[in-house]
Amino acid sequence: MTTLPSLPRKVAVIGAGDIGCGWAALCASAGWPVTIYDSNALGLERAAVEVPRRARALVVLERATGGMVERGLHELHQGRSLLQAVKGADWVIEAITEDLTAKQWLFESVEPLIEPDALLTSSSSGVPPTQLFARCRRRDRCLVTHPLNPPELIPLVEVVPGTGTGASEVVRAQQYLRALGRMPVLLKKPAPGYVVGRIAAAVWRECIDLVVNGVVDVDDLDRAVSLGPALGWAAAGPHLTYHLAAGDGGVTLFLQRLLASFEDWWEHLATWHKLDPEQRRALTDGVQQAYSNKIEALREARDRRLSAILRALEQARTG
Amino acid sequence: MTTLPSLPRKVAVIGAGDIGCGWAALCASAGWPVTIYDSNALGLERAAVEVPRRARALVVLERATGGMVERGLHELHQGRSLLQAVKGADWVIEAITEDLTAKQWLFESVEPLIEPDALLTSSSSGVPPTQLFARCRRRDRCLVTHPLNPPELIPLVEVVPGTGTGASEVVRAQQYLRALGRMPVLLKKPAPGYVVGRIAAAVWRECIDLVVNGVVDVDDLDRAVSLGPALGWAAAGPHLTYHLAAGDGGVTLFLQRLLASFEDWWEHLATWHKLDPEQRRALTDGVQQAYSNKIEALREARDRRLSAILRALEQARTG
Numbered sequence: 001m002t003t004l005p006s007l008p009r010k011v012a013v014i015g016a017g018d019i020g021c022g023w024a025a026l027c028a029s030a031g032w033p034v035t036i037y038d039s040n041a042l043g044l045e046r047a048a049v050e051v052p053r054r055a056r057a058l059v060v061l062e063r064a065t066g067g068m069v070e071r072g073l074h075e076l077h078q079g080r081s082l083l084q085a086v087k088g089a090d091w092v093i094e095a096i097t098e099d100l101t102a103k104q105w106l107f108e109s110v111e112p113l114i115e116p117d118a119l120l121t122s123s124s125s126g127v128p129p130t131q132l133f134a135r136c137r138r139r140d141r142c143l144v145t146h147p148l149n150p151p152e153l154i155p156l157v158e159v160v161p162g163t164g165t166g167a168s169e170v171v172r173a174q175q176y177l178r179a180l181g182r183m184p185v186l187l188k189k190p191a192p193g194y195v196v197g198r199i200a201a202a203v204w205r206e207c208i209d210l211v212v213n214g215v216v217d218v219d220d221l222d223r224a225v226s227l228g229p230a231l232g233w234a235a236a237g238p239h240l241t242y243h244l245a246a247g248d249g250g251v252t253l254f255l256q257r258l259l260a261s262f263e264d265w266w267e268h269l270a271t272w273h274k275l276d277p278e279q280r281r282a283l284t285d286g287v288q289q290a291y292s293n294k295i296e297a298l299r300e301a302r303d304r305r306l307s308a309i310l311r312a313l314e315q316a317r318t319g
Numbered sequence: 320m321t322t323l324p325s326l327p328r329k330v331a332v333i334g335a336g337d338i339g340c341g342w343a344a345l346c347a348s349a350g351w352p353v354t355i356y357d358s359n360a361l362g363l364e365r366a367a368v369e370v371p372r373r374a375r376a377l378v379v380l381e382r383a384t385g386g387m388v389e390r391g392l393h394e395l396h397q398g399r400s401l402l403q404a405v406k407g408a409d410w411v412i413e414a415i416t417e418d419l420t421a422k423q424w425l426f427e428s429v430e431p432l433i434e435p436d437a438l439l440t441s442s443s444s445g446v447p448p449t450q451l452f453a454r455c456r457r458r459d460r461c462l463v464t465h466p467l468n469p470p471e472l473i474p475l476v477e478v479v480p481g482t483g484t485g486a487s488e489v490v491r492a493q494q495y496l497r498a499l500g501r502m503p504v505l506l507k508k509p510a511p512g513y514v515v516g517r518i519a520a521a522v523w524r525e526c527i528d529l530v531v532n533g534v535v536d537v538d539d540l541d542r543a544v545s546l547g548p549a550l551g552w553a554a555a556g557p558h559l560t561y562h563l564a565a566g567d568g569g570v571t572l573f574l575q576r577l578l579a580s581f582e583d584w585w586e587h588l589a590t591w592h593k594l595d596p597e598q599r600r601a602l603t604d605g606v607q608q609a610y611s612n613k614i615e616a617l618r619e620a621r622d623r624r625l626s627a628i629l630r631a632l633e634q635a636r637t638g
Contacts, residue, residue: 125577183546185542187534191532198584198588206518211558214507217507224475229522232467233522237538243610252603280574309553
């Protein structure tokens with residue numbers, strides 16, 4: 001077995017949507033050669049503008065250096081075919097829409113084309129790897145590396161190996177991710193939605209329910225979460241938060257004091273698992289009323305806040 | 320009716336635990352005269368050390384100025400009795416343990432002692448005001464102002480009026496909170512757990528479930544939430560996050576693409592509402608293993624991260 005270099009000589013990104021463009025911008029910002037491919041020619045054209053835009057935005061946001069970004073963008077290519085896109089790539093990143101059949105089909109068709117040593121990762125946000133890679137032969141090099149949106153800014157990447165994934169490939173994926181400044185978190189076993197999807201789903205169901213039931217408006221709810229629990233959890237995860245919320249007594253004392261409240265709330269939380277048409281209408285109306293249509297400006301402001309928080313956390317950790 | 324000054328001339332804090340000390344430190348850091356009272360003499364003695372410590376920590380964390388803090392601490396007193404504590408106070412803050420009977424009893428006994436114009440607020444984290452103030456006569460000046468932990472750092476305060484609360488008292492509470500640099504969010508109607516408790520309960524249930532089921536370890540879960548969704552929600556609340564996660568298509572397109580995933584996850588989320596003894600043991604064991612016992616050091620590091628994030632957000636908003 002040959003020893004592989006610790007960094008990929010080339011990355012192939014399949015899928016030129018938001019997540020694919022994010023991966024490509026992130027890899028380019030590290031100076032890595034990237035080829036992006038999409039079966040939709042319009043999507044691929046959009047990526048030719050969007051990836052450089054997002055990679056250069058990282059310089060303004062102080063998340064990358066101009067020299068490195070330009071070096072990466074110099075070697076950014078659009079694949080003319082799936083075959084040409086993955087040729088010579090050590091790392092093939094799937095980032096197409098969240099559709100199991102489409103993903104399975106892609107993995108089946110791309111597997112014979114990729115290099116024998118290439119790592120093949122899926123950006124799925126919640127499908128267990130066993131299902132995703134069900135039609136692959138070489139499952140030892142297949143795993144999930146699930147980024148959040150936008151991938152070039154949020155450090156967390158969930159690493160979800162399948163039963164057949166090789167231990168060395170899991171290490172290699174984490175190595176690539178760390179080289180990109182990401183924080184890989186390894187799941188010990190998969191669950192539908194992994195970790196993030198489940199927590200996000202639990203939060204969003206309750207947020208939708210509170211808005212639909214007229215407890216709070218969309219923008220007030222967002223403000224409450226941002227400047228309340230999310231701020232707390234960004235500084236200390238949920239378990240640590242409660243461990244620190246009862247003086248020196250830790251989580252044991254916290255449970256003694258507040259478990260009864262939590263048990264009462266658990267009993268009252270929303271339990272529906274289909275969003276009915278009326279809820280859906282109330283939700284989209286509420287969101288559109290709160291945020292009008294200036295999505296680009298809202299996203300830019302969000303990205304400024306995100307990168308400011310990241311810099312602050314880095315300084316607080318080293319300082 | 321006399322016009323009340325826009326800032327309280329004196330604040331009384333009833334309850335010298337973590338939340339009471341936090342309120343007192345926050346008010347003192349704004350230069351306001353504060354009297355803190357606790358029926359437990361030991362708790363009150365501890366507050367005499369803890370409130371100045373926490374108020375002065377705000378200076379180190381760049382959340383308050385030294386001059387203002389010392390001015391407030393100069394007028395920080397320990398009440399010798401409930402009557403003496405609330406005498407002359409424009410704002411009486413209840414911050415005793417989360418026990419409905421104890422709170423009801425306190426409100427009943429304190430009501431005849433407070434000034435006719437005083438605002439009376441509860442720090443309850445989830446009990447509807449109608450129950451909290453059930454035994455009060457003058458409910459027009461009673462409402463919930465629920466802070467998070469630590470109250471002197473996290474800006475959000477949930478403002479939950481009861482059916483009998485006067486509109487002018489709601490305005491006044493928000494005015495006081497804004498003067499303390501807090502971000503009041505007004506609930507249109509109460510729900511058990513209000514907004515924050517419900518969302519926190521939804522998150523914590525799933526976090527406990529993921530740990531107990533062996534999907535992820537306590538510290539990895541905390542890291543995943545901190546550097547993943549919490550970071551995102553701190554920069555943009557949940558609804559805005561999903562509104563920005565599907566290009567220019569907004570929440571409507573996001574739902575088209577990902578509602579099926581969310582509906583699948585909603586179906587699979589934890590539904591238990593009692594923490595059984597085995598879960599409880601697994602949780603406390605996991606938390607203690609992850610964080611050992613250095614609670615004070617962990618809290619200091621958390622507070623450094625929290626204040627760094629707050630400064631970053633303020634700069635990103637004004638810059």
